Amino acid sequence: MPGAVRELLGLDGENRVFDTVLMGRRTWELGRDTGAPDPYPRLRSYVFSRSITQSPVPTVNFVSGDPLEKVRELKQEDGLGIWLCGGGVLAETLWPEIDRLVVKVNPVVIGAGIKLFHSDEFALRKLRLAGHHVYESGVAVLTYRKE
Structure with missing residues (x-):
């Protein structure tokens, strides 16, 4: 949950599932444009962008290199899970x-x-x-694993 929403709801507990969040630049910009340049302040934030190479926010890490390489590196570290927050282009790359x-589902x-x-090719997964x-x-949360 974004930090601002957590505050409004009075949620101050520690994250038990994720300690890292990944976003594409456009997803990050949605938060920035609504006044949340670090939308998940309780998580280590990584934004993947080819156009922004230096982070305009000290608490958010911008990555201009290969997203797969960075995620593989992050998965080797100790800690909780990694959450991919939005970004169909980034999700396709990280599949x-x-x-x-x-x-x-809301x-x-x-x-x-x-x-x-986001892919131009049809892919059966x-x-x-x-x-x-x-x-x-009425919100449904569905969890799937790869076969």
Whole structure:
């Protein structure tokens, strides 16, 4: 959850699942443009960008190199999980390193949306449902693992 939302809801507990968040530049810019240049201050943040090579925010790490190489490096470190937050282009690039896919389905449709995986080619990707939870609000969280 973004830091501002955590504060509004009075959530101050430690993250138990993730300690690192990955974003593409456009996803990061959405936060920046709404006043949150470090939208996840409790997590180590990495933004992948070919156009911004120096971080304009000291608490956010910008990576201009190979995303797969960086993620493989991060996965070798001790710590909690790595969360890929938005960015169909980045998700497509990182597909070989994605261990599980968590899809949140909301009972509200806003705009046209972003592709989950942005590719110009049709790719069949088999996943297996590993868990699910439906909240009273109608939000469904589906967890899949690669087959």
